[in-house]
Amino acid sequence: MTSFEKLFERYLSGEINSQDTRELMKMINEGEYDDWIKHRIDKVINEEPYQYQQLSQEKGDIILKNILQKNEQTKEVEFRPQHTRNYIKYGVAIAASISLLVIAGLFF
Known part of the structure; x- marks a missing residue:
């Protein structure tokens, strides 16, 4: 497991501090892990009923x-991780779904 994957999983589980969150967001913005992120989002969505x-x-x-x-245009925010993994899982799925619907609406 890479350091990015470890940070990402810690973020999802709510066990990440603000410094590590900033490092994770920096790594995401660099774009090196785009395919991994897409795969992880697909995995979360496909595990839903x-x-x-x-x-x-x-x-x-x-x-x-x-x-x-859009992430580059937003100002830095300190994240407060959730303590319950299920809420995070549903939150990621809902956010991804909403983003897909909004962006898909812009294209159609």
């Missing part, structure tokens, strides 16, 4: 690029 429409690779890349660009 509902199946979502699969996007093409091209549309997924466009959505990820838009999300990362």
